[in-house]
Amino acid sequence: MAFGTIRNVRKVFSAGELISRSREPVVALDDASFDFEQGQLVALLGPSGCGKTTLLRIVAGLISKTSGSVNIGGREVTEPLGDYGFVFQSPSLMPWRSVVDNVLFPMEILKNNNKAARARANELLGLVGLSNFAHARPHQLSGGMQQRVALCRALIHQPKLLLMDEPFGALDELTRLEMNDLLLRIRRETGASVLFVTHSISEAIYLSDKVIVFSRRPARVAREIQIDLPYPRSQRTRFTAAFTEAERIASEALGVLPPGSEAETETGAAS
Amino acid sequence: MINPMVARLITRIGYPLFGLVVILGAWVLACWLGNLPTVVLPTPDKVFHAFIARFDLLMSEGWVTVKETLYGFLLAIVIGIPLAVAIANSRPLNLMFYPLLIALQSVPKVALAPIILVWLGTGMESKLAIVWLVAFFPIIVDTVAGLRSTPRELLELADSLRASPMQVFLKVQFPAALPFVITGAKVAITLAVIGAVIGEFVGASEGLGFLLLSATSQLDTPLAFAALFALSFLGIAAYLLVELAEKLAEPWLPPSSQRH
Structure with missing residues (x-):
């Protein structure tokens, strides 16, 4: 059996639960199924508000599912298992803590805040290039730096699975590209499995072993795309034929590109 | 240059x-x-003279008002914060009492002073009750607001690590609410001084409010003005005390530019 199995997961928010004035239940997630192996990076790609974030929270055990099953590492997820890392869209650091104390927060909760944890925190900060900012406060850092701290915080307890909810969505394009490379490097060094929610087609393809494309709400898995680009990838990877081809398949699956032959597409672009 | x-x-x-x-x-x-005759408006030098000449009296009466203010304020904190935590964390309690608290906040609580005096007499107890009453509301309302403004992501993060309710409170909710608590305390301490004086006006045998009343009834206006100045100093000092607490809490507070 695969490391992670998501089977027919469905989530219906009851009336008023999600949007306080809605009178009807909202089907956020209709039917989601996919598998992933240990150490794989899987991107969940879909239009915004399509329920992929809901799926991520269900996998984390933060919210309940209406039906279906989620199994991670042989355990059925019904509540938080306590050994995931979670990165949110906003850095969500604690303004009252220094950078290093933010990173150590999970270790405090897990009552494991010892010397080794401190050493690891500093090591992680070094890995993301923030050694000199260990004792700074979050507000002294740029958005990209804050998100790097959040990444360290998610990794401090050596989770087997990293859940990332559009973590680079709020960053500018250049910072985003840098963060993509950083994430790939970190994944290589930690060997963690990653579920990565994004609505950027190229980000999804650049990062992952596999892209799960979701349809509009209520979300279903529209297509599963294997990305066979070899790791380690670099920004050059984006300009290969295989990358473009993957982008085309993903765009079609998302419905932003009408299916058709390549020749037609080219004439369309030229005119 | x-x-x-x-x-x-x-x-x-x-x-x-x-x-x-x-x-x-x-x-x-x-x-x-x-x-203008001195009885109506004494010149500053006469007020200053009264302040110096009756300094011992002002100090001893002032000390009474200080005690009423600070004890009542502390009482408001000791009772207000745990209640705020209960209301913020329990949906039934929240639904039952939060709207009521907001509504009661706009009631002129000093109007209750005569009734409280009937209940508790003219001693320290009634003053503490009045001070507590006026200081309690900003503290509880701001603390509840602070606790409820804790970013959802931080609560989810704690949740995903299976944090206990106590850990969530101590490490996430309370620090997140602390700037709000301090804002509430600043409003509360200013109101507390007013509450103490109102209590003394309505019925007391000591305190600066009482001194002010008895001085005006004896047409000793310079002393009344001196008492007024003493009250102002007291109010400023009490406020500075809360600011000092804020300074001491600085390491746990966000930068002042991001505070509420």
Whole structure:
């Protein structure tokens, strides 16, 4: 059996639960199924508000599912298992803590805040290039730096699975590209499995072993795309034929590109 | 050329001082031009004289008012914060009492002073009750607001790590609410001084409010003004005390530019 199995997961928010004035239940997630192996990076790609974030929270055990099953590492997820890392869209650091104390927060909760944890925190900060900012406060850092701290915080307890909810969505394009490379490097060094929610087609393809494309709400898995680009990838990877081809398949699956032959597409672009 | 340090000193101290001189000048001028008798408006020097001459009296009465203010304020904190935590964390309690608290906040609580005096007498107890009442609301309302404004992501993060309710409170909710608690305390301490004076007005045998009343009834207006100044100093000192607490809590607070 695969490391992670998501089977027919469905989530219906009851009336008023999600949007306080809605009178009807909202089907956020209709039917989601996919598998992933240990150490794989899987991107969940879909239009915004399509329920992929809901799926991520269900996998984390933060919210309940209406039906279906989620199994991670042989355990059925019904509540938080306590050994995931979670990165949110906003850095969500604690303004009252220094950078290093933010990173150590999970270790405090897990009552494991010892010397080794401190050493690891500093090591992680070094890995993301923030050694000199260990004792700074979050507000002294740029958005990209804050998100790097959040990444360290998610990794401090050596989770087997990293859940990332559009973590680079709020960053500018250049910072985003840098963060993509950083994430790939970190994944290589930690060997963690990653579920990565994004609505950027190229980000999804650049990062992952596999892209799960979701349809509009209520979300279903529209297509599963294997990305066979070899790791380690670099920004050059984006300009290969295989990358473009993957982008085309993903765009079609998302419905932003009408299916058709390549020749037609080219004439369309030229005119 | 003026040394920048001196220049800053002039702006920071010189200007406010000049403002004070203007006000005092207007006061003196009003006394002279209007030919006002001392009973109506004593000149600043007479007030100053009364302040010095009756300093011991002002101190002893002031001490009573200080005790009423601070004890009532502390009582409001000790009772207000745990109640706020209960209301913020329990949906039924929240639904039951939060709207009520907001509504009661706009009720002029000093109007209850005569009733409280009937219940508790003219001693310290009634003053504590009145001070507590006026200081309690800003503290509880701001603390609840602070606790409820804890970013959802931080709660989810704690949740995903299976944090206990106590850990969530101590490490996430309370630090997140602390700036709000301090804002509430600043409002509360100002109201607490007013509450103490109102309590003394309504019925007391000691305190600066009582001194103020008895001085005016004896047409000793300079002493009444001196008591007024003593009250102002007391109010400022009490506020500074809360600011000092804020300074001490600095390591746990967000930068002041991001505070509420």
